[in-house]
Amino acid sequence: MQSKELRVNGQRLRESMEHMAKIGATPGGGVQRLALTDEDKQARDLFVRWLNDIELGVTIDEMGNIFGRRPSRNNSLPPVMSGSHMDSQPSGGRFDGILGVMGTLEVLRTLDENQVETERPITIVDWTNEEGARFSPAMVGSGVWAGALEKDWAYSRTDINDNRFEDELIRIGYKGKAACAQWPVYCYYEYHIEQGPILEREQKIIGAPKGIVCLHWYDVYLEGEANQVGPTPMEGRHDALCAAAEMILKVNELPERMHGNLVATVGEIQNHPNSRNIIPDKVHFTVDIRSWDDDHALRAWELLREEFEEIAARRGCPIKTEETWKVQHSPFDEKLVRRILDVADQLGYPNLHMVSGAGHDASYMNQVCPTAMIFVPSIGGRSHVEVENTSWEDCEAGANTLLHAILQSAQEG
Amino acid sequence: MQSKELRVNGQRLRESMEHMAKIGATPGGGVQRLALTDEDKQARDLFVRWLNDIELGVTIDEMGNIFGRRPSRNNSLPPVMSGSHMDSQPSGGRFDGILGVMGTLEVLRTLDENQVETERPITIVDWTNEEGARFSPAMVGSGVWAGALEKDWAYSRTDINDNRFEDELIRIGYKGKAACAQWPVYCYYEYHIEQGPILEREQKIIGAPKGIVCLHWYDVYLEGEANQVGPTPMEGRHDALCAAAEMILKVNELPERMHGNLVATVGEIQNHPNSRNIIPDKVHFTVDIRSWDDDHALRAWELLREEFEEIAARRGCPIKTEETWKVQHSPFDEKLVRRILDVADQLGYPNLHMVSGAGHDASYMNQVCPTAMIFVPSIGGRSHVEVENTSWEDCEAGANTLLHAILQSAQEG
Numbered sequence: 001m002q003s004k005e006l007r008v009n010g011q012r013l014r015e016s017m018e019h020m021a022k023i024g025a026t027p028g029g030g031v032q033r034l035a036l037t038d039e040d041k042q043a044r045d046l047f048v049r050w051l052n053d054i055e056l057g058v059t060i061d062e063m064g065n066i067f068g069r070r071p072s073r074n075n076s077l078p079p080v081m082s083g084s085h086m087d088s089q090p091s092g093g094r095f096d097g098i099l100g101v102m103g104t105l106e107v108l109r110t111l112d113e114n115q116v117e118t119e120r121p122i123t124i125v126d127w128t129n130e131e132g133a134r135f136s137p138a139m140v141g142s143g144v145w146a147g148a149l150e151k152d153w154a155y156s157r158t159d160i161n162d163n164r165f166e167d168e169l170i171r172i173g174y175k176g177k178a179a180c181a182q183w184p185v186y187c188y189y190e191y192h193i194e195q196g197p198i199l200e201r202e203q204k205i206i207g208a209p210k211g212i213v214c215l216h217w218y219d220v221y222l223e224g225e226a227n228q229v230g231p232t233p234m235e236g237r238h239d240a241l242c243a244a245a246e247m248i249l250k251v252n253e254l255p256e257r258m259h260g261n262l263v264a265t266v267g268e269i270q271n272h273p274n275s276r277n278i279i280p281d282k283v284h285f286t287v288d289i290r291s292w293d294d295d296h297a298l299r300a301w302e303l304l305r306e307e308f309e310e311i312a313a314r315r316g317c318p319i320k321t322e323e324t325w326k327v328q329h330s331p332f333d334e335k336l337v338r339r340i341l342d343v344a345d346q347l348g349y350p351n352l353h354m355v356s357g358a359g360h361d362a363s364y365m366n367q368v369c370p371t372a373m374i375f376v377p378s379i380g381g382r383s384h385v386e387v388e389n390t391s392w393e394d395c396e397a398g399a400n401t402l403l404h405a406i407l408q409s410a411q412e413g
Numbered sequence: 414m415q416s417k418e419l420r421v422n423g424q425r426l427r428e429s430m431e432h433m434a435k436i437g438a439t440p441g442g443g444v445q446r447l448a449l450t451d452e453d454k455q456a457r458d459l460f461v462r463w464l465n466d467i468e469l470g471v472t473i474d475e476m477g478n479i480f481g482r483r484p485s486r487n488n489s490l491p492p493v494m495s496g497s498h499m500d501s502q503p504s505g506g507r508f509d510g511i512l513g514v515m516g517t518l519e520v521l522r523t524l525d526e527n528q529v530e531t532e533r534p535i536t537i538v539d540w541t542n543e544e545g546a547r548f549s550p551a552m553v554g555s556g557v558w559a560g561a562l563e564k565d566w567a568y569s570r571t572d573i574n575d576n577r578f579e580d581e582l583i584r585i586g587y588k589g590k591a592a593c594a595q596w597p598v599y600c601y602y603e604y605h606i607e608q609g610p611i612l613e614r615e616q617k618i619i620g621a622p623k624g625i626v627c628l629h630w631y632d633v634y635l636e637g638e639a640n641q642v643g644p645t646p647m648e649g650r651h652d653a654l655c656a657a658a659e660m661i662l663k664v665n666e667l668p669e670r671m672h673g674n675l676v677a678t679v680g681e682i683q684n685h686p687n688s689r690n691i692i693p694d695k696v697h698f699t700v701d702i703r704s705w706d707d708d709h710a711l712r713a714w715e716l717l718r719e720e721f722e723e724i725a726a727r728r729g730c731p732i733k734t735e736e737t738w739k740v741q742h743s744p745f746d747e748k749l750v751r752r753i754l755d756v757a758d759q760l761g762y763p764n765l766h767m768v769s770g771a772g773h774d775a776s777y778m779n780q781v782c783p784t785a786m787i788f789v790p791s792i793g794g795r796s797h798v799e800v801e802n803t804s805w806e807d808c809e810a811g812a813n814t815l816l817h818a819i820l821q822s823a824q825e826g
Contacts, residue, residue: 263645
């Protein structure tokens with residue numbers, strides 16, 4: 001068989017996915033496979049067994065990242081790496097993360113059964129704790145590997161029951177011996193569900209994000225004056241929740257006022273004393289702004305801040321704002337992105353050059369080596385929920401695209 | 414001394430108040446004297462000692478309500494009753510409730526030292542658990558006494574540590590033998606801080622509320638669609654918090670749109686999943702509407718509900734509303750209210766015919782016998798907070814007004 005005619009086995013990919021979906025399955029059809037839990041261990045054990053079945057060299061590092069290496073004609077060359085993560089959100093879906101790991105496994109199984117030899121080694125990876133749902137923050141395994149986060153700091157993170165990350169890693173038997181530190185990688189691919197509705201709306205099957213948008217997080221604190229609601233006339237009230245409500249709507253209208261290229265969201269709010277007959281005197285809320293254009297995002301925040309000041313002054317509710325986290329937009333490797341679009345074209349899959357609105361392990365890998373991602377449609381744009389779904393046909397199409405992207409990179413000298 | 418020239422001893426009233434303020438004193442100058450705690454017991458013990466000092470007949474009923482009876486020329490006549498409560502909010506002030514009890518005690522001490530004999534007995538009362546801050550709901554002692562609430566139900570109420578009301582009542586030694594059930598009362602006065610800013614704004618010293626406004630409580634539940642904020646474009650979002658924000662502003666603007674005679678407040682909000690990078694999919698908030706005119710309040714809610722439906726439909730966030738509690742407005746006895754204004758005039762205190770925006774034990778007493786209240790200014794309109802304050806001059810003025818209102822009623826045959 002000509003290598004151009006190679007295709008993954010869609011049925012086998014589906015069976016791998018369905019097998020994994022049983023581990024931590026939730027009644028609503030999703031999965032709960034939080035990092036370093038017994039379910040995570042079960043998934044890891046099964047994954048390692050499958051790696052051994054195709055005789056990959058398995059390495060587990062100090063952060064529990066699992067690597068499986070497929071040798072090549074020239075084993076001294078840095079490998080092509082591909083993978084994602086197997087942990088999930090508390091009420092997560094059956095596709096987020098695991099599709100990139102099972103997709104890569106399917107690629108390697110396909111190469112194996114067709115006895116395809118490559119110039120470079122290919123390394124599959126499962127990164128530890130991408131979600132950050134049990135141990136904050138997210139993307140810790142790839143972050144430590146890439147040198148962006150400190151291992152000891154990661155070890156010291158605790159879950160809500162005060163279990164330490166390192167203790168849980170040891171408990172499930174996945175604190176490996178290999179140093180968690182970057183080694184030469186030729187390029188990195190990550191295959192993932194889109195987690196948004198754009199491919200579906202545009203009737204495309206494959207998305208190749210040109211990179212990941214910037215991420216600006218702010219915290220807003222308002223003070224009002226608590227009084228009993230009955231005896232306190234409307235005039236002269238200082239209601240911190242009303243001030244917050246005005247601001248939340250300003251955030252929601254921001255993208256339109258900035259002529260797009262931006263999403264802005266208030267996801268979290270705390271209200272004090274949160275009693276139905278007392279005027280709120282302390283409100284905290286968050287603002288999340290993302291854009292492909294960092295300056296655009298900053299100008300949007302400046303506009304917001306002026307409006308917030310005006311609202312706070314008018315309502316007599318002193319305001320404090322904090323910049324909590326700021327990550328610049330991160331363009332992927334243009335050649336790899338182009339390759340994914342070309343491969344999709346050759347395979348006959350309608351495709352889209354887009355952006356990724358969410359962070360991924362690919363964000364850290366992008367700091368280390370040429371990186372790109374492959375997206376497939378999320379039905380209804382839903383993710384991080386039990387109803388998260390992608391058609392099996394699209395899963396197969398994404399894996400075929402990944403297969404040929406990896407093959408092209410792995411045949412480069 | 415002519416009885417018209419009688420005046421309370423302002424200094425003694427202040428000392429009683431300051432003495433009580435030490436029991437459960439908080440660092441910020443307020444008090445924490447939650448119902449049926451050790452602090453409540455201390456205040457009760459002191460109160461009973463003071464009642465005994467002026468030889469009142471003390472009765473404690475099954476709900477822990479404390480009555481002190483001053484005999485008269487005709488002990489078979491129903492007494493004039495006056496009092497309030499000694500429990501406080503968690504971070505409450507030094508005046509709410511206790512002023513009405515200490516004010517009545519000062520009236521009785523004044524009558525005692527001046528050997529004033531009245532036609533009718535006078536009964537001072539401390540009602541158990543007016544605040545409802547530890548055991549919900551509020552005004553339980555007067556509610557059971559008036560026959561509006563069931564004693565066994567009240568007994569079964571628990572605090573956040575699952576302590577039963579009855580057990581705590583027994584523990585502090587205030588489950589009395591007397592039945593908690595109404596007996597004939599000629600009329601009821603309650604002297605209280607205003608808990609609002611109106612007397613201060615109008616530069617009045619005495620307020621006589623014509624009654625208590627109606628109280629309508631609603632609960633609103635919104636559903637949105639949870640998605641990761643980054644990959645989800647603004648178009649097509651169903652953000653339940655944004656829908657709630659619009660509604661909160663509608664509630665805030667409602668009184669002006671209804672041309673006044675109304676206050677409307679959102680005091681409580683819950684947001685789900687309340688995560689900064691997930692679009693909110695479930696929001697619950699409360700609406701509190703109060704007016705002297707029940708129909709006006711109902712029309713206001715109808716207007717709101719139509720607007721809520723429009724917002725919910727436009728944002729694709731299904732809405733459910735519930736009517737949680739509805740109390741009609743409650744006019745006090747016109748003759749007694751008039752008497753308070755006349756007494757204040759005679760004593761030279763600028764006074765105001767107003768409404769009470771908050772419920773009081775007087776609400777339940779108003780169902781049983783002619784009832785009226787005396788308000789004195791709350792500095793800055795603040796109450797239920799540590800900085801709650803009223804000038805000692807105004808406290809004395811309120812007690813003098815109470816003295817003569819009680820005297821006039823107690824001399825009626």
